[in-house]
Amino acid sequence: MQQVRAVIARAKGAPVELVTINVPDPGPGEAVVAVQACGVCHTDLHYQQGGINDEFPFLLGHEAAGIVEAVGEGVTEVAPGDFVVLNWRAVCGECRACKRGEQQYCFNTANATQKMTLEDGTELTPALGIGAFADKTLVAAGQCTKVDPSARPAAVGLLGCGVMAGIGAAINTGGATRGKSVAVIGCGGVGVAAVAGAALAGSSPIIAVDIDPKKLETAKKLGATHTVDSSKVDPVEAIREISAKTYPGAEGADIVIEAVGRPETWKQAFYARDLAGTVVLVGVPTAGMMVPELPLTDVFGRGGSLKSSWYGDCLPSRDFPMLVDLYQQGRLDLDAFVTEEISIDGVEAAFERMHGGDVLRSVVVL
Structure with missing residues (x-):
């Protein structure tokens, strides 16, 4: 001892x-x-x-x-x-x-x-x-x-913990890759890691959403192509508009990652994704929070997936050495x-x- x-x-x-x-x-x-x-x-x-x-x-x-x-x-x-x-x-x-x-x-x-x-x-x-x-x-x-x-x-x-949770939420859980758009709602440590993960995967556009200009600036440094100050504009409409400029007809981002853990931001994520898109909840809710009421026709009609991400769905023996190597190469x-x-x-x-x-x-x- x-x-x-x-x-x-x-x-x-x-x-x-x-x-x-x-x-x-x-x-x-x-x-x-x-x-x-x-x-x-x-x-x-x-x-x-x-x-x-x-x-x-x-x-x-x-x-x-x-x-x-x-x-x-x-x-x-x-x-x-x-x-x-x-x-x-x-x-x-x-x-x-x-x-x-x-x-x-x-x-x-x-x-x-x-x-x-x-x-x-x-x-x-x-x-x-x-x-x-x-x-x-x-x-x-x-x-x-x-x-x-x-x-x-x-x-x-x-x-x-946090960096793996964010990177994994984008890549492992959300399936971020080239040809897919990604939006991240909440740009604390986990959120900006999700931005970095989307950038690593080659996704574009990558849309960072927060109410703090400092956090949005950090998200830009880590790979966000667009930022949205949700204290000033409707983030759902902003994500739809940005996504449609890259993919005409898109009704939102292919993958929307909620990194706050609150019902109202999860609902924003639900409506900010494209048809057949994916919502990833990686923000940790507190006890008593409930999934907001949604018309079941919207859940059915938009298709896609509603997922939770546990630790970025990572396998440490597989993911840690790979990400450290990317860091050592200057790519992360x-x-x-x-x-x-x-x-x-x-x-x-x-x-x-x-x-x-x-x-x-x-x-x-x-």
């Missing part, structure tokens, strides 16, 4: 705390990872605010990269010294999704069996089964994905997502900047 620094949320809405925790030696199927960098994701804020569950205290942090320090019995995927990006989809290989060859939908993903604890023995609940606002963390070995060790940890660690600008690098005692202040929309990602560097 080791003792390390870590950031926890002790109670609902309480400020986070930097404390000492106990990290067990890895058991069978587990690995201890020395964390090098970890992004401050909105999901961590949800945990702090009690929006995920009430299993306090939480060990926060999950968008992380680091070095495997030790592995337990039976671990063959990684070895000490490997540079890895952590993921929360350690596929089981045995559930019905895995057995039919759809491991990206694994219904029984693995976490470490042992618990990290406070010094007094209180068990911690790691965010998304990771808990990486810490010098070291204990995870299931399958949560470690080996990538190019020369890559910048602060950038590639973001593939662990992961550095653009890193607004600032902060120390481990700066998480609470980073949450405040997140509220203000001042950052795309703050990244804790250890």
Whole structure:
């Protein structure tokens, strides 16, 4: 067992705390990872605010990269010294999704069996089964994905959640490709990653929608061909107009990605897609939100697909190394997502900047 620094949320809405925790030696199927960098994701804020569950205290942090320090019995995927990006989809290989060859939908993903604890023995609940606002963390070995060790940890660690969710929502879930138009409603971290994914796939036009000019400017830098300030114009009409200029007769974009997680913006996405188009919900709704009422004739008459995207429907072992390679080649600008690098005692202040929309990602560097 080791003792390390870590950031926890002790109670609902309480400020986070930097404390000492106990990290067990890895058991069978587990690995201890020395964390090098970890992004401050909105999901961590949800945990702090009690929006995920009430299993306090939480060990926060999950968008992380680091070095495997030790592995337990039976671990063959990684070895000490490997540079890895952590993921929360350690596929089981045995559930019905895995057995039919759809491991990206694994219904029984693995976490470490042992618990990290406070010094007094209180068990911690790691965010998304990771808990990486810490010098070291204990995870299931399958949560470690080996990538190019020369890559910048602060950038590639973001593939662990938000960036992968957005890129995957566009490519894996939405099916973005050449010859298809894409609109993204909500240009926070996940939304602009969806823009980047659509650009990577060669889609055009790529229409970014938000009410914040700063976020729209970032979306342009990451590949948006058009921007729409939905505080000033009807986004549905704007998306239809832009799409029709490229594809005459189009009644919207082929793929509309909702990256906000609100009923009103989801309804906009529904009506902003072309006939037989696809709506992808990747924004995370809160409890109590309901799908808005829609005439069933509209659901039937417009055809197409209404999808939710789980983690960008990614398979970490397939997608992380590929995206890191694209980053290393200069074809995917992961550095653009890193607004600032902060120390481990700066998480609470980073949450405040997140509220203000001042950052795309703050990244804790250890």
